[in-house]
Amino acid sequence: MSSLERASGQTKIESLRVSKEETVTQSAPTSGQPPSSGPAVQAATAGLGLGLVGWAASGMTDRTELRPPLLGAALLLALVWGLVGTWHHRRTSRARDLAQALAPVLGTSSTRGMVTVQKRNRQGPTRIKIVYPATFKDADEKARATVREIVATRMGATVEATWRRHKRQLLCRLDYDAATADLVERDSGATGDTTGDTAEQAAMRQRAGDVVQAVMGATATIDKITFEEGSDSPTDIRVAYATTSRDLSPAFRQKLLMQVESKLPGEWRDIWEFEENKVRFEKRPPFPRNVLYPVDYRAQYGELVYCVDEDGNHLSWVLGSKTPHHLVVGPTGSGKTVMIRNLVLSAVLQGIPVVLCDPKRTEYLDFQHFPGVILVTDTEDIASAITAAFWEMQERYGEIEAGITKVGHHGKFLFVMDEYAVFKEQVNELWAEEKAARAAEGNGGGNKGPKDHPCLKHWGNLVLMGRTAEMHCLQGLQRPDADVVKGVLRDSFRGRTALDQHTRETALMMWGDARTGTNLPSVQGRAISRVDGRTAREVQVCRVLPPTAEGHGAEDAAMWKTAYARAAEPELWKDVKVPESLLRLRARREAAIRDLQDRYAVRAEAVPEAPAPVELTKAAGPDVVEDQDQEDARADQQPDTDTAAVEDQDEGEGVTWSPAGAHELEIGDTVMLEDECGVPEIVTVADLHFEDGEDGAEVIEVTVTNQETGETEVRSLDADDVVSRRETGR
Numbered sequence: 001m002s003s004l005e006r007a008s009g010q011t012k013i014e015s016l017r018v019s020k021e022e023t024v025t026q027s028a029p030t031s032g033q034p035p036s037s038g039p040a041v042q043a044a045t046a047g048l049g050l051g052l053v054g055w056a057a058s059g060m061t062d063r064t065e066l067r068p069p070l071l072g073a074a075l076l077l078a079l080v081w082g083l084v085g086t087w088h089h090r091r092t093s094r095a096r097d098l099a100q101a102l103a104p105v106l107g108t109s110s111t112r113g114m115v116t117v118q119k120r121n122r123q124g125p126t127r128i129k130i131v132y133p134a135t136f137k138d139a140d141e142k143a144r145a146t147v148r149e150i151v152a153t154r155m156g157a158t159v160e161a162t163w164r165r166h167k168r169q170l171l172c173r174l175d176y177d178a179a180t181a182d183l184v185e186r187d188s189g190a191t192g193d194t195t196g197d198t199a200e201q202a203a204m205r206q207r208a209g210d211v212v213q214a215v216m217g218a219t220a221t222i223d224k225i226t227f228e229e230g231s232d233s234p235t236d237i238r239v240a241y242a243t244t245s246r247d248l249s250p251a252f253r254q255k256l257l258m259q260v261e262s263k264l265p266g267e268w269r270d271i272w273e274f275e276e277n278k279v280r281f282e283k284r285p286p287f288p289r290n291v292l293y294p295v296d297y298r299a300q301y302g303e304l305v306y307c308v309d310e311d312g313n314h315l316s317w318v319l320g321s322k323t324p325h326h327l328v329v330g331p332t333g334s335g336k337t338v339m340i341r342n343l344v345l346s347a348v349l350q351g352i353p354v355v356l357c358d359p360k361r362t363e364y365l366d367f368q369h370f371p372g373v374i375l376v377t378d379t380e381d382i383a384s385a386i387t388a389a390f391w392e393m394q395e396r397y398g399e400i401e402a403g404i405t406k407v408g409h410h411g412k413f414l415f416v417m418d419e420y421a422v423f424k425e426q427v428n429e430l431w432a433e434e435k436a437a438r439a440a441e442g443n444g445g446g447n448k449g450p451k452d453h454p455c456l457k458h459w460g461n462l463v464l465m466g467r468t469a470e471m472h473c474l475q476g477l478q479r480p481d482a483d484v485v486k487g488v489l490r491d492s493f494r495g496r497t498a499l500d501q502h503t504r505e506t507a508l509m510m511w512g513d514a515r516t517g518t519n520l521p522s523v524q525g526r527a528i529s530r531v532d533g534r535t536a537r538e539v540q541v542c543r544v545l546p547p548t549a550e551g552h553g554a555e556d557a558a559m560w561k562t563a564y565a566r567a568a569e570p571e572l573w574k575d576v577k578v579p580e581s582l583l584r585l586r587a588r589r590e591a592a593i594r595d596l597q598d599r600y601a602v603r604a605e606a607v608p609e610a611p612a613p614v615e616l617t618k619a620a621g622p623d624v625v626e627d628q629d630q631e632d633a634r635a636d637q638q639p640d641t642d643t644a645a646v647e648d649q650d651e652g653e654g655v656t657w658s659p660a661g662a663h664e665l666e667i668g669d670t671v672m673l674e675d676e677c678g679v680p681e682i683v684t685v686a687d688l689h690f691e692d693g694e695d696g697a698e699v700i701e702v703t704v705t706n707q708e709t710g711e712t713e714v715r716s717l718d719a720d721d722v723v724s725r726r727e728t729g730r
């Protein structure tokens with residue numbers, strides 16, 4: 001009779017009382033080996049055989065006198081053989097019996113090498129090693145109990161069993177004198193040294209082992225576990241595992257970490273030692289939340305700080321070749337706007353001008369008078385801003401090509417395109433209307449033209465080519481839909497941030513696996529970010545709550561004020577060049593707003609604190625900082641003075657040229673086109689219509705009149721060509 005009882009306070013320690021007389025009624029083992037005869041029979045057979053051979057040989061050689069000694073020698077040999085064989089047979093019989101009894105339980109037909117006696121005393125084996133096949137369920141409590149029972153009853157001893165699962169071995173220490181003592185099982189392979197554990201710690205140790213094994217399999221064992229002082233909360237778990245290639249798979253490692261994070265208390269990080277086949281889980285401090293934007297952060301030029309890691313270290317998007325552009329993804333309310341505000345602030349604090357396009361129109365109103373920021377909200381204006389930026393990029397390329405300046409000497413430029421999907425839809429609606437109107441006028445050869453508005457192609461070009469020209473793009477999206485960011489374009493956004501708990505689709509699109517970010521806590525500003533363009537990591541985006549944002553408190557107000565004052569330093573902008581077409585877009589928006597405010601007489605309330613605008617110009621930087629009253633007074637008299645000022649400065653004749661898509665041209669426009677020799681000539685558009693080109697792409701046939709010679713000719717332009725058009729104040 002045997003009984004299993006759990007020793008109190010030791011989860012992995014079990015007791016089994018056995019008596020020497022106990023037997024296990026085990027079904028007859030089926031051995032794979034042929035049945036062997038006993039050593040006495042073997043000895044007798046060998047002695048008889050040898051005697052016969054000697055007898056025959058002496059007869060054949062006529063040496064019959066040798067027969068008696070030969071028979072004597074054969075008899076002696078048979079005797080020694082029989083004695084030694086019987087002794088050995090007896091000595092190993094218990095191990096053999098044990099192997100045969102265990103074979104059906106362990107699920108193996110061969111008992112060869114299964115049981116090895118490693119130590120023995122006069123009472124019998126004191127230490128045996130049992131090797132079991134991979135098919136044996138060594139994690140199954142019942143199966144293990146059966147094995148223990150068989151060992152204890154077959155050997156008639158108290159057994160201390162140690163399971164070494166990673167080697168598929170069971171080591172048993174046998175004590176023949178303590179038949180009434182507890183049989184102890186230590187699964188040291190799974191849970192490590194339990195000495196000194198409290199009951200709770202032992203339970204936690206067991207749980208940690210189970211949690212790890214659920215993903216890594218039975219070969220994973222807890223090497224060591226450290227608990228918080230006086231508690232059962234683990235702070236460090238070291239795991240050893242059998243050599244495998246699975247540990248090299250990020251998905252596998254992620255799955256394991258997720259398992260640990262969700263099944264054990266606290267937040268964890270994993271540290272892998274591949275060469276040692278070891279992994280260590282370290283409890284990490286609680287992730288920082290609600291971290292104010294570090295307005296005093298000392299950044300290098302082009303280093304845009306925006307978040308902190310788990311240890312509170314600030315991390316930045318470095319505008320450069322590794323991460324030229326950044327994609328920000330986040331559903332409504334996740335903190336996408338706040339993230340973009342971080343990057344805008346970081347840029348202007350370093351004198352990097354920002355074009356901030358907001359198709360939702362009201363998300364960034366706090367930035368509308370901010371030094372260095374050109375806020376664009378109207379759909380058509382955004383399309384023009386993209387075209388202008390594209391044109392600026394081409395100009396920068398031209399200057400590099402012509403040796404006028406070198407790569408990296410233009411100064412960085414940040415173009416923010418938030419809610420790209422919304423903008424794409426809006427601008428394509430406009431484009432469809434425009435094509436339909438042209439068709440109705442009989443001016444465009446039917447409702448033809450590219451499917452997407454040409455500015456979207458410019459945006460694509462900016463993203464693909466902007467890096468060398470130091471034109472950096474930040475694109476915001478609610479979801480990373482494949483039809484919005486596709487192929488090469490998506491790959492160009494090396495810097496990436498996705499806020500909030502990810503869906504499977506978001507994880508796949510952003511990080512190429514279905515798991516990253518799916519267990520991110522739903523904390524505002526918590527994100528997975530590929531800061532360095534290579535490794536995605538969890539971060540907390542800094543808090544930027546401007547004056548009109550909900551929750552804007554004293555701390556936010558102080559930060560905002562400091563940021564504004566620093567960005568308003570004229571010194572910061574003195575060498576900054578911005579395309580005048582962009583400045584005009586800003587002026588146009590401001591004029592439109594002033595008109596509206598005048599109409600509703602709300603201007604005084606709408607702009608309670610007049611900020612000091614810093615002028616960005618194409619030429620020298622701003623040297624005059626006007627206050628709002630001065631600017632207002634000037635605007636009242638001359639609604640478009642800003643534009644005029646730029647025109648006068650640059651052209652000296654009040655003539656301004658700005659980039660325009662060929663599809664935007666209208667009859668009567670004055671444009672600068674290059675003749676066959678590349679010499680620019682000023683022409684007037686006398687007529688135009690759309691045609692299908694040879695390759696099926698749309699071309700625009702433009703009839704132009706040379707202003708100097710009066711000659712008329714037909715020029716063929718691609719729909720997405722960009723030309724210089726004289727501004728008419730439209």
Ligand SMILES: Nc1ncnc2c1ncn2[C@@H]1O[C@H](COP(=O)(O)OP(=O)(O)OP(=O)(O)O)[C@@H](O)[C@H]1O
Pocket residue numbers: 290291330331332333334335336337338339363524525526540541542543544549550551
């Ligand atoms: N990093 C952050 N730190 C602290 N609070 C934050 C953070 N990000 C967002 N929040 C809080 O969440 C609110 C919503 O954030 P935000 O406006 O950026 O969301 P959104 O993703 O842009 O949503 P929507 O697309 O609807 O504008 C903020 O007003 C702020 O209170």
